[in-house]
Amino acid sequence: MRTLAEIVASGDVELYVAGALDPVERAAFEDALLRYPELEREVHAVAEAVEIAARARAKAPRPGHKERVMAAITTTEQAPDIVIDNHPAPVLALDVTGQRSDRRSRVWQYAAVASLLIGIVTTSVLSIMLGEAHDELEHARRELSIAKNEQRVLASRVVQYQDVFSSVSDTNTVRVALAGTANAPASLASLYWNRSTKDVVIDFGKMPRVDDGQDYQLWAIVNGKPVDLGVFNPDNSQERLAIMRDVESPSAFAVTVEPRGGRPEPTLEAMVAIGTL
Amino acid sequence: MSSPSPQARTHAFVERLRAGETSVMADIYDDYGATLFGILSRIVRDDSLAEDLVQETFVRVWTQRSTYDTRKGTLFTWMLNIGRNLAIDMLRSSAYKASSNNQSVDELVGIHEPEADTAVVPETIDVRDHVDRLPNDQRLIVELTYFRGLTQSEIADQFGIPLGTVKSRLRLAMNALRAIYAEVNS
Numbered sequence: 001m002r003t004l005a006e007i008v009a010s011g012d013v014e015l016y017v018a019g020a021l022d023p024v025e026r027a028a029f030e031d032a033l034l035r036y037p038e039l040e041r042e043v044h045a046v047a048e049a050v051e052i053a054a055r056a057r058a059k060a061p062r063p064g065h066k067e068r069v070m071a072a073i074t075t076t077e078q079a080p081d082i083v084i085d086n087h088p089a090p091v092l093a094l095d096v097t098g099q100r101s102d103r104r105s106r107v108w109q110y111a112a113v114a115s116l117l118i119g120i121v122t123t124s125v126l127s128i129m130l131g132e133a134h135d136e137l138e139h140a141r142r143e144l145s146i147a148k149n150e151q152r153v154l155a156s157r158v159v160q161y162q163d164v165f166s167s168v169s170d171t172n173t174v175r176v177a178l179a180g181t182a183n184a185p186a187s188l189a190s191l192y193w194n195r196s197t198k199d200v201v202i203d204f205g206k207m208p209r210v211d212d213g214q215d216y217q218l219w220a221i222v223n224g225k226p227v228d229l230g231v232f233n234p235d236n237s238q239e240r241l242a243i244m245r246d247v248e249s250p251s252a253f254a255v256t257v258e259p260r261g262g263r264p265e266p267t268l269e270a271m272v273a274i275g276t277l
Numbered sequence: 278m279s280s281p282s283p284q285a286r287t288h289a290f291v292e293r294l295r296a297g298e299t300s301v302m303a304d305i306y307d308d309y310g311a312t313l314f315g316i317l318s319r320i321v322r323d324d325s326l327a328e329d330l331v332q333e334t335f336v337r338v339w340t341q342r343s344t345y346d347t348r349k350g351t352l353f354t355w356m357l358n359i360g361r362n363l364a365i366d367m368l369r370s371s372a373y374k375a376s377s378n379n380q381s382v383d384e385l386v387g388i389h390e391p392e393a394d395t396a397v398v399p400e401t402i403d404v405r406d407h408v409d410r411l412p413n414d415q416r417l418i419v420e421l422t423y424f425r426g427l428t429q430s431e432i433a434d435q436f437g438i439p440l441g442t443v444k445s446r447l448r449l450a451m452n453a454l455r456a457i458y459a460e461v462n463s
Contacts, residue, residue, distance in 0.1 A: 011444030014451045017350050018422045019358040020429060033348055040348045047350040049455045050423050054357065056408050057424060059315035061328050066306050069332045073302050073339045145333050145363070146370055 004036045013039070017046045164201050164241050172196040176253055176275040184208070184272035191218075191253050191275065198246040204232055205240035207273070210257055216272070217262040220250035229253075231262040252276040287352040294342045302339055309353055310335075313360050316424050320364040330367065334360035361426040410457055415450035422447055 180187035215231040255273040293301035318327035
C-alpha cells in the first residue's frame with residue numbers, strides 16, 4: 001500500500017483532478033482519499049490551480065445563451081424523473097419475549113419474518129433494477145444529446161453547401177483559376193464570382209496549410225487597388241469551400257499569406273496565388 | 278475587495294444545489310459559464326456547438342447534483358470534466374467526423390499554441406499572464422491534460438516521451454503554477 005507521500009509524488013493527484021486516471025487507478029486513489037484526509041487538501045489545491053488557469057481561457061457566449069441554459073434546466077426540472085429509494089426497508093419490531101408463546105402466535109411470527117425477508121429481497125432486487133434502468137436512461141440521454149448535436153452540425157453544413165452550390169451553378173457565375181506564384185508554385189485555388197449577385201466563393205482544397213498564427217487572405221483588384229475579401233484557412237475551417245465578401249467589378253483576384261485575422265493592406269511579397277477575370 | 282477562493286465559492290454553490298434551489302444555476306453560469314464556453318469552443322472549434330455543449334453540461338450538473346462529492350475536487354473541475362467528456366464524445370462520433378471532411382480527432386484536439394485562438398475576456402488577462410510564465414512544454418501539458426482532455430498515452434505520443442514522464446512533467450507544471458499563484462496572492 002502506497003504512503004501519502006508516494007501518492008502525491010506520483011502525479012496521480014494531478015491526473016485524478018483531470019479525470020484521466022483509468023478505472024483501477026481511480027478506485028485505488030479514492031480508497032486512499034478515505035485513508036488520508038490530507039490527500040483531499042492536495043486534490044483541492046490542484047483543482048483550484050486548474051480553475052484559476054481555466055479562467056484565462058474564458059470567452060463570452062452570445063447574448064441570450066444564459067436564458068437558453070436556464071430554460072433547458074427548467075424544462076428538465078419539470079420532466080418526470082425516476083427516483084430510487086435507497087432507504088432501508090422499515091424494520092418491524094417483533095414480540096419475541098415469549099409472553100405469547102403459543103404455537104399460533106409463533107406461526108404468525110414466522111410468517112411475519114418470512115414476509116419481511118421477502119420484502120427486503122424484493123426491495124433490493126427492485127432497487128438494483130431501477131438503478132440499471134437509471135443508468136440506461138442516463139446513457140440514452142447522453143446518446144440523444146450527441147445525436148442532436150450531430151444533427152445540428154449536419155443541418156448547418158447542408159444549408160451552407162446549398163448556398164455554395166446555388167451560387168457556383170448560377171449561369172452568371174464565372175470561374176477564375178488562381179495559379180501559384182513563384183513564392184508558392186504548388187498553390188492552386190478556384191474562385192467563383194457571380195456577375196449578378198457579386199457573390200464570391202473560393203475552393204481552397206489544394207492550397208497547402210499555413211503556419212500557426214497565419215491565414216490566407218483573399219484580395220480583389222478593383223480599379224487597380226486591392227480590396228480585402230476576407231481570410232480563410234485550410235486548417236481551421238475544416239472545409240474546402242468558403243463564401244467570401246461580395247465585390248463589384250473586380251479585374252483580378254490574389255491570395256496572400258498574412259498574420260492570423262488578416263491585414264488592411266496586402267503584403268505583396270507574400271502573394272501566393274493570382275488569377276485574372 | 279478580493280473575490281472568494283474557488284473552495285469558498287464551491288461551498289456556497291453546493292449548499293444551494295443540495296437545497297434544490299434552481300436559481301443557483303444562474304449564479305453558477307455567471308461565475309463559470311464563460312470559462313467553460315471558452316474551453317469547450319477551443320475543443321470543438323465551433324461556437325454554436327460549444328454553446329450547446331455548455332447547455333448540456335449545465336443540465337447535467339443540475340440533474341446529477343446529488344452525485345457531486347466535494348472531496349473529489351471543486352465544483353468547477355467536476356463541471357469541466359463533464360463538459361470536456363461531452364465535447365470529446367462529440368468529436369469522436371462518426372457523424373461529426375463525416376461532416377468534418379474526415380478530419381481525425383487527433384487533428385481536432387491536437388497541439389497548437391494555447392493562446393493563439395483565444396478571444397479574450399478582459400478580466401482574464403492577468404491570469405493569462407501568470408499561465409504564460411510557465412515554460413512552453415509545461416504550459417502545453419497543462420493545456421492538453423485539463424483543457425483538451427487528452428489521455429496520458431495520447432500526450433506521451435504527442436511529446437514522444439514515456440508514459441511515466443507525462444505524470445512527472447504534469448506534476449512539475451502544476452507545482453510551478455501553484456507556486457506562481459501563491460506568489461501572486463501573497
